[in-house]
Amino acid sequence: MISFLAQMLEYWPQVLSGLGNTLLLAAVISVTGLVGGVVVFYLAISGGPLRRRLTEGYISFFIGTPLIVLLFLMYYGLPQWGPKLTPFTVAVIGFTLNVAAYNARYLMTAFRGLDPDELQAARAQGFSDMQVFQLVILPQVMRLSVPALTNQVILNLKDSSIAFLIQYAEFFAQMQDLAIRSFRFLDAYLVAGAVYLALVSVVVVAARWLERRYVLPGVRRAR
Amino acid sequence: MSFLQILLQLTGGVGYTIMVTVACSLTGVVVGLGVAMLSRLGASWLSAVLGAFTFIFRAVPVLVLLFIVFFGLPNAGLRVPPLVAMMLSLGVIAGAYLAEVFRGAFDSVDASEVLAAEAMGLSRFQILRLIEIPQMLRFAVPGMINEFTTVLKYSPFAYTVGIPDVMKEAMSLSATTLRGVEIYLAVGIIYFLIYKLLVTGVWALEKRTRIPGLTG
């Protein structure tokens, strides 16, 4: 293990850039996935029954199919028709569609727990539907969903390793490279596992802080 | 080659996909039940150890653990067959998540019923077996469905260790036909159908064993 770590030090810039790419992808999809989730959530609750069915179908389809299939479709399939997207672009599009479905579902769950009278009251005061959404629904639903949403960030961080299967040079891909060069597979993968453990621990601590700060007092947690 | 032909071609891998999903889900239930039961019955140091176990296995990506088990362990002289490698990675990680699901479901069991069972003279183990587990499993159904779905969605990693599941079939097919879009679309539809089947099946099972007034 010691000698492996020494070897790793030799390839330090490569490992570091991989780590940077992992964090970049995780950060980008956490943001786009959250924005996408809010949009899907809005579409689901604001339109007529047809739109609700469609958005629910979207959520259900992306929750029910593996992300890797979508990534392979775009990365290995699409070039047959022309556009050859970069691994990063493919990863961002694929993850966003997927993560948005999950986030929308958390928000829907929280929404079902809201007091309907409260929404009625807001409408009775003369607020428009969009205002009710922005001022009454979203702030509550977001806060109720803090634990689920932060948990999704952890999933994003871990799942970003899947992007290595479409040649994105993220952290696990670099460790894989190192493993093959050194023939120290066990050491390389164990170190990779330890790094993910450390990264996740940081997010967990941050999430706890966020929860303490933003969870509404006296309100049940969304689950 | 029509879309239908592609679909038919891919169904050869469905058996393996289901096998991997079921094997890993069962591993997860066994590990999750073991952990949740031990931390409910055991001493506080044991719960601390089990808490660390669940934290670690929920923090490591499935792919990384799979590679540790399948490609890494041979460095330590341990060769693991592909399906077992899936069970030891995806299955154990599912177990860590299910342990949390079961722990929460155990907490939903009414403390006064446990006390009444104690007052009756039942042993701690009898209380677990006769009162707590039958109720807990029913409370845990939604969480279990979530976790089984997750297992299904990570099951394509099986192709990386050479299991000829739907994903593997799709990859070889797309290599020979260069019709990736249709093929992976078909794969997506197949997984979605398996997912629907799984969810419907578990809820049907739940309905058959449902007890009035116990769950929602």
Added chain:
Amino acid sequence: MTLLSVQDLKLEYDGRTILDGVSFDLAQGELKVIMGPSGSGKSTLLRCLNRLTMPNGGRVVFEGRDVLGPDVDERALRQRIGFVFQNFALYRHLTALQNVTLALRHLRRMPAAEADERALRQLARMDMQAHAHKYPAQLSGGQKQRVAIARALAMDPAVLFFDEPTSALDPLMSREVVNILHQLRDERVSMLCVTHDLYLARAAGGRVMFLDQGRIHAEGEVDELFGPNADPRIRAFFHQELQQAQAAQPISPAQPISPAQPMDGAQPVDPSGPAGSPER
């Protein structure tokens, strides 16, 4: 003959004294009521008697044997004591019948058919055989109470403990509980009943003890305890309970409840009692 003898029972919890030297005897076939305000230690006292909680001091002798000793077979002891909990504590995943057979099957190791037959007899004794296959959620409060009693009786216990048997019931159903207590008393079942319900304490018709702040302050027949010469603590408690009762619901003039005028024990069975529609 003394069935249960409690001497100088003491319990501290986090430096707070919960039981402060409780002593009393329960004779074979006797019904005894322990009355006291909420938080006076009634539930804790019952739990100390079958070792669900271990007291810090004192002696408990049950059927001639020391209960608190180091090598007591706890589970055997508990099987001799039927416990009816405040909120009934029926197992929600089991039918009424299964609630009653559980201990017979798994503690007595009785074959299923025999356990069912015996359980049905106990349910019939509580007039609940028609509801044997319902789940707790499908029963009204009074019906649950009857199943809980049948469950306790099925093991042929030497004594029945009741913890606040009326607190989760409405007044009509409370009267039903009194009828059940009388029925069991007539069958010479030994019973210890703990309650803060004045109506129950008086109507049950046994000797009554008054527990407050972990001590028994008075013991006697109903009339002495509630009469004009009552202990001032009892009067104070009485006064408070009465005010609460009046605030909660007007008391019908046909059934005055007042300290000066003790009420008859037995009440007519109300036809709309527990057999009526389940609460939902």
